[in-house]
Amino acid sequence: xxxxxxxxxxxxxxxxxxxxxxxxxxxxxxxxxxxxxxxxxxxxxxxxxxxxxxxxxxxxxxxxxxxxxxxxxxxxxxxxxxxxxxxxxxxxxxxxxxxxxxxxxxxxxxxxxxxxxxxxxxxxxxxxxxxxxxxxxxxxxxxxx
Numbered sequence: 360x361x362x363x364x365x366x367x368x369x370x371x372x373x374x375x376x377x378x379x380x381x382x383x384x385x386x387x388x389x390x391x392x393x394x395x396x397x398x399x400x401x402x403x404x405x406x407x408x409x410x411x412x413x414x415x416x417x418x419x420x421x422x423x424x425x426x427x428x429x430x431x432x433x434x435x436x437x438x439x440x441x442x443x444x445x446x447x448x449x450x451x452x453x454x455x456x457x458x459x460x461x462x463x464x465x466x467x468x469x470x471x472x473x474x475x476x477x478x479x480x481x482x483x484x485x486x487x488x489x490x491x492x493x494x495x496x497x498x499x500x501x502x503x504x
Contacts, residue, residue: 366416370394370456377401382458389464393457395420395449403446411445411461413437418455420447 369380369392378394393401393413403423413422419432424445431437432451439445449455 366392366456366458370454372396372454384464387464388460388462391459391461392416393459395447395455395457397449397452397454399455400448401446403444405439405442405444406461408441409461409463410441411439411459413439413447414458414460416456416458418449418453419451420455420457421450422447 364382366382369382371378371380371394374396377399380392380394381389382392383390395401395418413431413436415431415433415435415437417433419430421428421430422437422445424437424439425443429437430450437445437447447455447457
């Protein structure tokens with residue numbers, strides 16, 4: 360993964376839902392770009408073990424964090440701590456482009472001595488429980504050491 364990029368190389372759209380693109384990721388942090396067309400939403404959700412921020416690169420949207428609602432435009436930063444519901448709706452007339460950071464990044468698993476044994480890391484616990492994950496190697500996924 361390169362050490363330098365420009366956000367404009369990651370902008371895109373999806374007519375059915377928000378467009379997401381990963382700029383950088385490590386086991387500790389994920390930086391991505393979320394693009395929402397007018398009227399599109401990222402419905403309220405939470406991350407049980409991760410903090411998240413949104414930086415508004417272009418456009419305007421209505422953000423909900425906890426019980427607080429606020430419209431934010433270019434240059435604004437929105438913070439959502441772990442375990443706090445958050446979401447956004449593009450209320451503007453143009454595409455909403457958001458730089459998003461999540462830490463720690465929700466890597467699902469780490470390989471142990473026994474290749475079939477998997478330990479779920481911070482941030483993946485709830486997601487794994489929702490889909491009944493116990494062993495990722497059965498899904499043919501690469502598991503980082």
